[in-house]
Amino acid sequence: MGDRHEKGPINRKRRTTISGAGGVTLKHANGKKSDAPCDAIEANLNNGKIKDPNSPDSPSRKEKGKHESINDRISCHSVQESLLSSASGYSNYRGILNWCVVMLVLSNARLFLENLIKYGILVDPIQVVSLFLKDPYSWPAPCLVIVSNVFIMAALYTERRLSVLLRPGFRLLQGTFSEGFGMFLHILNLSTILCFPVATVLMVCSMTPVGAVFALGVYTIIFLKLYSYRDVNKWCREMRHAKARTLSRSHSCPSVPRANGTAVQAQVSYPGNLTHRDLYYFMFAPTLCYELNFPRSPRIRKRFLLRRLFEMLFFMQLLVGLIQQWMVPTIQNSMKPFQDMDFSRMVERLLKLAVPNHLIWLIFFYWFFHSSMNFVAELMQFGDREFYKDWWNSETVTYFWANWNIPVHKWCLRHFYKPMLKRGVSKWAAQTAVFLLSAFFHEYLVSIPLKMFRLWAFMGMMAQIPLAWFVGRFLRGNYGNAAVWISLIIGQPIAVLMYVHDYYVLHFQESSPQGPAHK
């Protein structure tokens, strides 16, 4: 264009991706400069047609080329910032990211080789079965899961007895149970759901720690789901009461909802939802929050389903392999420094464990929250697939906890945090209460299977509160994000080592007084 001659070099030399740059810079895919076309396109715009400026019949082509080469020879500098200075506005670090990935792969390949040379192949799928079953004729964990149906049924029949019908004439037909008695039964049922598996795990000798984690995990999920089920049905009854009062006052007929002149798709309404089918759909759906009418996807996409299934199987094998080959030997080798209280070796072992632990946690995240949950959701045509958000960009600890596990966070908000805020509890106290509850369940899922009460998981969860305050107060942006990553990478192996050390001391030290060889 015309002004290219006045400040030509500034525009001409801009070859890199610069965010927020006002001018238009044309660039070929191979990165070569192409600044002539702007002028040529304008010059060739004729009767709405664009002529190719590079075509041999373009009259100005030769002249322009000559002019440019002279211009290039005369001036070769322009006012510009170095790419790595923040004032340059440069933001394309894709190459650096690739470099990080290459470095990561190379350094881990070395570790992988070192591990193989040192230990040989430790992966043993048969051993995985023994983690779930001590005695092939005794299957306590699956039996415990089957028994959980009794509690699910108890919740359903309690709700049926509590249900309220709206009769013609806007009279409410009360259920056979009063609200107070229903509440008592639900509390009894929910407490039994938490206590019954604990008693079983502690009393049945053939229960393995892994089997116990599985059974307690299922019971915890049932507890959270039935709590939500009770809450939502109670809200429905409250709405019925409010509606009956309004309708009986106005004596008007309830209008049939219509959308664009056509009847709305049939929706379940209270108490029509109190059926076995509805409750079991909720029990298997990948959510902890009950709803009368869940959003549904229109069909099952078979290719999507198969992809998720493949991922599930692949990542499960990978997880088991990495734990057996990488994590277990590293943990075993960490016992001696911990027993000797050799601080520098302890830190070295902790950092060594941090790498496989973090990798396994990331794979677990993808396997559980993306592959498995999407698989179940697709199979059940469950529409809401928001199982996680962009927690990896967390700049604060609270952002991480509100975004990495959406089903739990949603439950906490809907059934615990917001009800507390509504009752006038301060925000800080409500957040502390949520973390206390979460800490309780973390400890519940670790201490009881290990039959060892140490409170490391509880303290780890509670430590999130001061950590959240510190990061929120003193660190911003990338520093905050780095702090969240460091807390994840270092925090988890500390808890793992604490539990394994205590478990080892409790169960194995008497049988082998020397402990495992320190490598």
Ligand SMILES: CC(C)(COP(=O)(O)OP(=O)(O)OC[C@H]1O[C@@H](n2cnc3c(N)ncnc32)[C@H](O)[C@@H]1OP(=O)(O)O)[C@@H](O)C(=O)NCCC(=O)NCCS
């Ligand atoms: C404690 C916790 C619930 C706080 O979540 P948060 O999103 O940071 O909380 P906020 O204070 O920002 O508010 C959340 C919601 O409450 C609402 N809210 C805030 N103050 C309110 C008030 N006084 N009255 C009513 N609602 C209020 C907000 O509007 C917001 O609603 P929205 O979600 O519809 O937008 C969250 O950190 C959490 O879930 N922690 C535990 C997670 C956990 O243990 N996970 C285990 C994974 S293994």
